[in-house]
Amino acid sequence: MATTVFMEALSPTMEEGRLVKWHKREGDAVQVGETLAEVETDKAIMDLQARADGILRQVAVAEGQTVPVGKEIAVIVAPGETVGATPAPAPRPAPASVSGSGERGAVPSATVPAAAAVAPADATRVKASPLAKRMAKEAGVDLKLLQGSGPGGRVVKQDLESLGRGETGEVRSAAPQPTVRREVPLPSPVSPGVVGSGAAYEDVPLTQIRKTIAKRLATSLGPVPHFFLTTEVDMERAAEARDALNRQLGDRGKVSFNDVILKATALALTKHRACNAWFQEDHIRYWNEVHIGMAVAVEDGLITPVIRNADVKPLLEIGREAGDLADKARSRRLQPHEYTGSTFSVSNLGMFDIDQFTAVINPPEAGIIAVGSIMQKPVVVDATVLPRRRMRITMSCDHRVIDGATGAGFLKTLKEMLENPLAMLL
Amino acid sequence: MPTLTYRDALNQALREEMQRDPSVFLMGEEVGVYQGAYKVSRGLLEEFGPMRVVDTPIAELGFAGVGVGAAMAGLRPVIEFMTWNFAVLALDQIVNSAAKILYESGGQVPIPIVFRGPNGAALQLAAQHSQAWESWLAHIPGLKVVAPATPADAKGLLKAAIRDDNPVIVLEGEMLYNTKGDVPEGEHVVPIGKADVKRAGTDVTLICHSKTVVPALKAAEQLQEQGVSAEVVDLRSLRPMDEETLVASVVKTNRCVVAEEGWPHCGIGAQVVDIIQREAFDSLDAPVLRVTQADVPMPYNKQLERAAKPSPEKIVAAARRVCYLD
Numbered sequence: 078m079a080t081t082v083f084m085e086a087l088s089p090t091m092e093e094g095r096l097v098k099w100h101k102r103e104g105d106a107v108q109v110g111e112t113l114a115e116v117e118t119d120k121a122i123m124d125l126q127a128r129a130d131g132i133l134r135q136v137a138v139a140e141g142q143t144v145p146v147g148k149e150i151a152v153i154v155a156p157g158e159t160v161g162a163t164p165a166p167a168p169r170p171a172p173a174s175v176s177g178s179g180e181r182g183a184v185p186s187a188t189v190p191a192a193a194a195v196a197p198a199d200a201t202r203v204k205a206s207p208l209a210k211r212m213a214k215e216a217g218v219d220l221k222l223l224q225g226s227g228p229g230g231r232v233v234k235q236d237l238e239s240l241g242r243g244e245t246g247e248v249r250s251a252a253p254q255p256t257v258r259r260e261v262p263l264p265s266p267v268s269p270g271v272v273g274s275g276a277a278y279e280d281v282p283l284t285q286i287r288k289t290i291a292k293r294l295a296t297s298l299g300p301v302p303h304f305f306l307t308t309e310v311d312m313e314r315a316a317e318a319r320d321a322l323n324r325q326l327g328d329r330g331k332v333s334f335n336d337v338i339l340k341a342t343a344l345a346l347t348k349h350r351a352c353n354a355w356f357q358e359d360h361i362r363y364w365n366e367v368h369i370g371m372a373v374a375v376e377d378g379l380i381t382p383v384i385r386n387a388d389v390k391p392l393l394e395i396g397r398e399a400g401d402l403a404d405k406a407r408s409r410r411l412q413p414h415e416y417t418g419s420t421f422s423v424s425n426l427g428m429f430d431i432d433q434f435t436a437v438i439n440p441p442e443a444g445i446i447a448v449g450s451i452m453q454k455p456v457v458v459d460a461t462v463l464p465r466r467r468m469r470i471t472m473s474c475d476h477r478v479i480d481g482a483t484g485a486g487f488l489k490t491l492k493e494m495l496e497n498p499l500a501m502l503l
Numbered sequence: 504m505p506t507l508t509y510r511d512a513l514n515q516a517l518r519e520e521m522q523r524d525p526s527v528f529l530m531g532e533e534v535g536v537y538q539g540a541y542k543v544s545r546g547l548l549e550e551f552g553p554m555r556v557v558d559t560p561i562a563e564l565g566f567a568g569v570g571v572g573a574a575m576a577g578l579r580p581v582i583e584f585m586t587w588n589f590a591v592l593a594l595d596q597i598v599n600s601a602a603k604i605l606y607e608s609g610g611q612v613p614i615p616i617v618f619r620g621p622n623g624a625a626l627q628l629a630a631q632h633s634q635a636w637e638s639w640l641a642h643i644p645g646l647k648v649v650a651p652a653t654p655a656d657a658k659g660l661l662k663a664a665i666r667d668d669n670p671v672i673v674l675e676g677e678m679l680y681n682t683k684g685d686v687p688e689g690e691h692v693v694p695i696g697k698a699d700v701k702r703a704g705t706d707v708t709l710i711c712h713s714k715t716v717v718p719a720l721k722a723a724e725q726l727q728e729q730g731v732s733a734e735v736v737d738l739r740s741l742r743p744m745d746e747e748t749l750v751a752s753v754v755k756t757n758r759c760v761v762a763e764e765g766w767p768h769c770g771i772g773a774q775v776v777d778i779i780q781r782e783a784f785d786s787l788d789a790p791v792l793r794v795t796q797a798d799v800p801m802p803y804n805k806q807l808e809r810a811a812k813p814s815p816e817k818i819v820a821a822a823r824r825v826c827y828l829d
Binding site (some may be wrong): 208211233 | 784788789
């Protein structure tokens with residue numbers, strides 16, 4: 078029987094996808110699990126996999142074309158079968174859901190019922206009641222991120238309802254609630270120069286990631302009541318400690334200032350749980366785990382990969398992960414679980430020679446720190462003016478969660494840890 | 504509204520229809536002089552005489568066949584089986600004659616006949632006399648099958664059955680005959696093919712019919728005490744089946760338990776489940792569960808018989824499972 082290939086929701090918040098490249102051509106034999114095409118979601122380029130064995134037919138979307146989630150883009154037929162002889166599976170109610178105002182993200186296993194029924198047993202298949210699948214689709218929740226409470230881990234209505242109420246437990250702590258993820262807004266690091274083409278301006282269509290950024294930004298600084306706290310940190314001892322560590326490490330690796338800042342932030346958060354929190358409509362979720370979102374500028378946008386449990390990871394591991402995640406982000410190969418679930422974020426523009434800036438909170442998180450450049454400054458130390466390496470940190474706080482003194486307390490701890498790295502051992 | 508027993512509601516339906524239409528007559532074992540094994544025909548012989556209230560020999564196939572012939576000739580027979588366990592002897596007339604003649608005559612010969620009597624188990628009547636036949640009967644195209652649970656529905660559905668131009672099976676219940684309920688006087692006809700929500704609820708739909716309506720309602724009360732709001736839907740008509748009402752309820756509650764007196768294999772509940780999974784797939788939060796008689800001949804032993812039958816406790820347990828409470 079013919080199986081329709083749909084544009085699937087390959088990220089929790091994807092509403093439409095741009096077909097980057099077909100890996101299979103019309104008439105090619107395909108097998109379940111094979112990559113049919115690469116699709117640019119609002120976050121990354123993902124593989125669209127075949128959900129049936131057969132021959133690819135009726136490829137309806139050209140490379141470069143953007144279509145809504147749920148749109149039929151091809152058909153997989155049995156060898157010898159002619160398209161149209163067998164009716165494709167019942168059409169999905171895609172367009173209505175895609176054009177809706179709410180955030181949507183269909184779930185692959187829910188969007189291709191026919192294929193799911195015939196596909197061989199797949200360990201990655203999400204078990205969910207039909208109702209739960211529908212609810213998840215409507216709410217834009219990725220079922221894969223839910224821990225089902227039903228038999229055999231089946232995701233059921235109750236799991237989605239409790240998700241809506243923001244109860245913990247049902248959500249795997251490693252990859253929580255994707256629907257509320259937002260990118261940290263940061264300017265793109267590369268802005269094109271003025272082109273002397275003669276035209277007064279050029280209209281450039283929004284890419285998927287810019288559309289997402291545009292939409293998400295409007296949910297942060299506007300609705301979230303921000304306030305900002307700035308402090309200047311003396312980085313002399315941190316620099317000395319880093320130099321000493323790097324000398325000792327030699328070829329075995331390097332510790333960057335960014336790694337030190339990520340680690341110190343994570344440790345400071347363990348002492349200030351009040352800042353390691355999510356605002357959740359009718360309650361505040363205080364996290365006992367620290368997952369640091371790290372803003373990474375990518376071509377034409379930005380994304381915040383997450384270093385999980387950064388408070389307990391050694392500096393070298395943080396450095397290695399940060400490097401890997403940044404590389405993946407730049408090549409747009411981050412998987413959804415790698416950019417969701419952070420509890421606090423760090424945005425560092427030090428490398429761009431920025432003294433100080435304010436970052437926009439990454440909801441539902443309650444805080445983010447914006448890290449400026451480390452620069453030599455004349456500082457009065459014991460009545461003497463000395464050159465010191467100084468760095469400005471500005472914390473943006475969601476006032477619904479964090480009050481001024483609370484944020485200041487956290488910043489003080491962070492400052493102490495950076496000014497005296499041994500304090501991290503305390 | 505007067506309160507009547509189920510048996511008197513049936514009696515009223517028969518009397519009113521026999522008064523209304525002289526072509527209606529009642530035939531069966533002990534329906535006349537003895538006034539019915541379960542006294543459903545009380546007073547009818549006296550009122551309508553032996554031409555219209557006809558006692559028969561103990562020969563189910565024979566008098567069912569006479570009934571079919573009378574229907575072919577233009578009368579509207581009501582054939583009473585002392586129980587449906589005995590009617591199995593008459594199945595050839597029901598299935599091969601009553602259900603087929605309209606079709607095989609190219610639509611020329613309708614068979615407006617009613618076959619009625621108690622169905623399913625009573626108490627300690629043992630394996631041969633404790634069987635629920637509805638899935639056998641509802642399987643047959645050409646038959647309509649109704650199974651009223653309340654006195655009002657018994658009256659309304661029997662009247663509808665007598666007026667219907669097709670063969671209609673009316674499944675009653677020995678354990679229902681004495682139950683009481685409000686019964687509208689006079690013209691009260693319940694359309695065949697309409698289920699009835701006997702109790703509204705939001706968390707789980709209990710679909711039942713005939714005798715299982717009673718344990719389903721009890722189960723709903725127990726569930727209410729446990730914080731689960733159960734909706735009880737009485738099928739009333741097994742063929743045709745009211746898909747719309749069933750689906751609407753499950754779309755509302757997302758969970759469903761189907762209870763019936765019959766055995767599980769190929770039972771009425773299997774048909775209901777087919778409808779639910781097909782028409783309410785995206786509304787289901789759990790697989791539909793069924794509560795049936797145990798898949799064994801009915802034991803005579805009282806304790807074993809009780810254990811084999813559907814009960815409020817079994818329905819509650821199933822409802823809790825589909826709500827993921829157990």
